[in-house]
Amino acid sequence: MTNRKPIRKAVFPVAGMGTRFLPATKAIPKEMLPIIDRPLVQYAVDEAREAGIDQLIFVTGRGKTAIVEHFDHAFELEATMTERDKSLDAIDPTRILPGNLVTVRQQVPLGLGHAIWCARAIVGDEPFAIFLPDELMIGQPGCMKQMVEAYNEVGGNLISVLEVPEDEVSSYGVIDPGKRGFGPGGALTEVRGLVEKPTREAAPSNLIISGRYILQPEVMRVLEHQGKGAGGEIQLTDAMAQMIGQQPFHAVTFAGKRYDCGNKTGFVEATLAIALEREDMRDEVRAMALRLLGE
16 A cells, blocks of 8 residues: 555646747737647647546646636537527537636746746645646547556656657657666656757667646745746756656656647647548548649
């Protein structure tokens, strides 16, 4: 038996301005841009729910109210659809039970580490998950469920990683691995260090950090006293690096696909890939793509 606390809370840093997607994001949060018919942020929320997480903490900024409204009840819409005998299935997944969605404001854009620190009062003394909605993780089961299963075995801190070709490592944060290939599905790797955007020659591995984390509450105390790092911002990676050696720290190699929806080409790739997986549209989309490629 273990006294390990379960992962009940998840932090979603969604305060960014989304300047890469202007003018679309001038009035609409980038997290609300749709991949087919679901906003990007909903994919992350659905992944959290699948993993058994029931309290969602959104770290927001100005102009982000649409995200919260998306997960609220829409009484007029629901009444109209009911009157017209239309199914509510399409909007049921968007509704969060009262009290299970909490927002805090990041008033100054001081980096990811600062955004996470803004949620400290709600996180309290519990371990918690972090989702970066820009990174769309598609797998069966989902990425966070895979991580929670690993956490239940080893506890401590975990990050999601993916293998990439060696010539791509300089674009990402990379782990310095210890023992590899153990735990559920042989997906666990001990983390001895974190290296941000190393050269190909200096990279300790080809395992890159992707946008899912399970961290112990002590990270909040590290962030509280941490100075600014790369880009003049408070970096989450710096805080995690300080916890290595103080607490168990592992990486989970995600069995699935990752799409970087923080840039336009990644967003298009995700839209096309998911469309090609959906039974209700894949044949038409494949025919459309072939026609466009032939023109």
